[in-house]
Amino acid sequence: MKRWNSEVIGSLFWIAVALFFCVGAMKMNLGSLQNPGPGYIPLGMSLLLLCFSLFTLVKGLMASTGGISSIRWKRPALVMASAVLYVFLISRAGFLISTFVVMIILFGLLIRVKRRRWLNVFICSAATAVGAWLVFSVGLRVPFP
DSSP states (O other): OOOOOHHHHHHHHHHHHHHHHHHHHHTSOOBOSSSBOTTHHHHHHHHHHHHHHHHHHHHHHHSOOOOGGGOOOHHHHHHHHHHHHHHHHHHHHOHHHHHHHHHHHHHHTTHHHHOOOHHHHHHHHHHHHHHHHIIIIIISOOOOO
């Protein structure tokens, strides 16, 4: 029996996510190409995710496997935890502070991979938070908590 590798497990997860959002988008008004409704872009994005995930699934099924025990769970778990932390922080600390804190965590995860220094992490985190605030709040006038 062939053991599944991380590509197969990850692509099955993303296929499930894509199908979930496809169903949700289909429940919205899709509209037409000339006059798209609120479900038009989510459906397109979820179909695109579904295509990429199916491609990765086929690639993972054809590859030799290292088994599920070879999956490194620490970084993906920290990324998911930072997303949960962001949801918790944004209503309490506001957009700029919560985005800065979460970006420190996410850019900090790149230190080992890219050999970045912590000063670069802080600078990139601040630039990302301020840049996102300028684009969305100032440029697009999206209200933030």
